[in-house]
Amino acid sequence: MTPKSNSESITFAPLQPEHLELVHAWENDPVLQDLSSEEIKEHSLEEVREALDKWIVGTNDTWVRGIYLGDELIGYVQIAAIDRVNQRCRIGILIGNSMHWGRGYGTAAFAFAVQYAFETLGMNRIGAEAYGNNPRSMRMLEKVGFRREGILRDNVFRGGRFLDEIVFGLLREEWELLL
Numbered sequence: 001m002t003p004k005s006n007s008e009s010i011t012f013a014p015l016q017p018e019h020l021e022l023v024h025a026w027e028n029d030p031v032l033q034d035l036s037s038e039e040i041k042e043h044s045l046e047e048v049r050e051a052l053d054k055w056i057v058g059t060n061d062t063w064v065r066g067i068y069l070g071d072e073l074i075g076y077v078q079i080a081a082i083d084r085v086n087q088r089c090r091i092g093i094l095i096g097n098s099m100h101w102g103r104g105y106g107t108a109a110f111a112f113a114v115q116y117a118f119e120t121l122g123m124n125r126i127g128a129e130a131y132g133n134n135p136r137s138m139r140m141l142e143k144v145g146f147r148r149e150g151i152l153r154d155n156v157f158r159g160g161r162f163l164d165e166i167v168f169g170l171l172r173e174e175w176e177l178l179l
């Protein structure tokens with residue numbers, strides 16, 4: 001749970017319209033898609049612009065923050081499927097340039113979104129998923145306190161092979177014990 005020391009240099013703020021091309025490139029990056037997308041496909045600039053416009057202002061069920069290293073946008077963390085009746089949501093994350101991986105930024109950003117979901121949104125449960133080809137993501141989730149709840153075997157097909165989807169969850173009462 002403790003971020004590595006250089007994670008202190010990242011900050012979180014809304015995305016901006018000027019980030020359209022960068023986000024469009026990330027959404028279409030085959031390496032990132034392989035690790036994190038439900039479906040491998042081409043996203044048009046218009047499609048990404050529409051999504052980005054919503055992410056900038058937020059919606060009733062979505063909250064997104066850019067992850068900044070100094071002035072540079074290096075990724076984003078997203079709370080999605082906010083369900084106020086069942087007090088649950090999901091969190092996803094992307095750091096666009098692999099040069100920035102493995103420095104504790106993902107863990108720090110995920111922990112920031114978890115705190116927002118429990119403290120500000122009043123959620124009781126947060127769900128997250130990782131594919132079987134993404135041990136880095138699983139390690140990050142476990143560092144933040146998530147538990148492995150189950151495996152959806154062969155749940156996605158890409159690059160000529162099936163991948164398991166590992167389902168993670170964190171409850172408010174478990175998170176409070178980590179504070």
Ligand SMILES: CC(C)(COP(=O)(O)OP(=O)(O)OC[C@H]1O[C@@H](n2cnc3c(N)ncnc32)[C@H](O)[C@@H]1OP(=O)(O)O)[C@@H](O)C(=O)NCCC(=O)NCCS
Nearest residue numbers: 035036093094095101102103104105106107135136137139
């Ligand atoms: C997943 C992601 C957000 C993680 O961010 P990050 O900044 O690289 O993560 P951190 O540095 O905070 O933590 C990664 C941990 O995984 C570990 N790790 C890296 N490769 C690993 C591997 N092959 N097996 C097991 N652990 C691994 C690191 O050592 C580190 O753990 P440690 O601090 O105990 O050493 C980032 O890599 C990313 O954006 N990937 C592409 C998109 C993606 O996968 N999104 C998540 C979809 S669920």
